[in-house]
Amino acid sequence: MNELFRKPISYPRRPGTTQAGDGRPRRKWSVDEVQMMIEAGIMESGERFELIGGDLVAMAAKGQHHELLKIALNDFWIRKRPPEVRVAQETPLQLSENDAPEPEFIVYPAAIKAPQVRGDTVLLVVEIADSSIGHDLNFKASLYASFGVREYWVINARRRVTTVLSVPGADGFSSRQEFGGDALLTPLLVPMLAVRLDDLDLE
Numbered sequence: 499m500n501e502l503f504r505k506p507i508s509y510p511r512r513p514g515t516t517q518a519g520d521g522r523p524r525r526k527w528s529v530d531e532v533q534m535m536i537e538a539g540i541m542e543s544g545e546r547f548e549l550i551g552g553d554l555v556a557m558a559a560k561g562q563h564h565e566l567l568k569i570a571l572n573d574f575w576i577r578k579r580p581p582e583v584r585v586a587q588e589t590p591l592q593l594s595e596n597d598a599p600e601p602e603f604i605v606y607p608a609a610i611k612a613p614q615v616r617g618d619t620v621l622l623v624v625e626i627a628d629s630s631i632g633h634d635l636n637f638k639a640s641l642y643a644s645f646g647v648r649e650y651w652v653i654n655a656r657r658r659v660t661t662v663l664s665v666p667g668a669d670g671f672s673s674r675q676e677f678g679g680d681a682l683l684t685p686l687l688v689p690m691l692a693v694r695l696d697d698l699d700l701e
Contacts, residue, residue: 563628563655563656564626564627564628564655566655566700567626567653567655567658567695567698567700568587568602568626570698570699570700571602571603571624571626571693571695571698572585572587572603573699574693574698575603575605575691575693578690578691578693579605579688579690579691580690581608582607582608582609583605583606583607583608583621583688583690583691584605584606584607584608584612585603585604585605585691586603586604586605586606586612587602587603588600588601588602589604589612590613591604591615591616591617591620591623592613592615592616593616593617593641593642593645594645597641597645599638599641599642601623601624601625602624602625602626603622603623603624604620604622604623604624605620605621605622605623605624605685605687605688605691606619606620606621607619607621616645617642617645617646617647618645618646618647618648620647620648621648621649621685621687621688622649622650622651622685622687622688622691623642623647623649623650623651624650624651624652624653625638625650625651625652625653626653626655627652627653627654627655628655628656631652631654634652635652635661638650638652639652639663639670639671640670642663642666642671643663643666643667643669643670643671644666644668644670645666646666647666648664648665648666648686648687649662649663649664649685649686649687650662650663650664650671651663651683653695657679658678658679658695658696658700659676659677659678659679660676660677660681660683660695661674661675661676662674662675662676662677662683664686679694679695679696680694680696681694682694683695
């Protein structure tokens with residue numbers, strides 16, 4: 499039997515709760531507890547969910563436009579990135595004990611290991627949106643801003659329109675700009691990763 503089940507898990511404090519839409523409290527999970535469940539085989543590492551506010555939230559299904567753009571952008575950035583920068587695809591970004599969203603890309607300094615990247619050290623966060631465009635532009639934007647993410651892109655996979663949000667604060671991002679596929683998108687902190695979506699191989 500797995501060691502996880504041989505002895506009770508001791509918590510330094512009583513586990514918290516979250517408030518669901520139906521008004522009933524739910525058990526609040528932490529990043530460490532989710533990792534323990536994955537290691538114990540209770541959850542599969544490939545399951546599509548994010549930890550948001552202590553809730554395990556199912557991620558939206560990804561369409562063809564989403565996948566083509568993700569692959570093309572990943573190929574482009576891997577070729578362009580300098581050695582002092584890392585580009586990670588679909589890895590959790592731990593913002594707090596109970597928040598670990600999984601954006602399409604995070605760009606971060608190579609001196610930091612991916613699991614240690616936080617909101618105030620990540621250089622760029624990118625979400626590619628298909629059916630989730632409203633969620634990514636509203637709820638996710640507020641979440642990232644509240645944890646000090648300095649630049650956040652939401653790319654509409656179907657229209658190839660990118661919303662660039664920057665200057666985070668308690669009330670969200672104070673700068674919001676929208677660019678078409680023909681625009682050169684230049685990250686504030688990693689300008690060497692500038693990209694024009696229309697130049698990518700998306701056909």
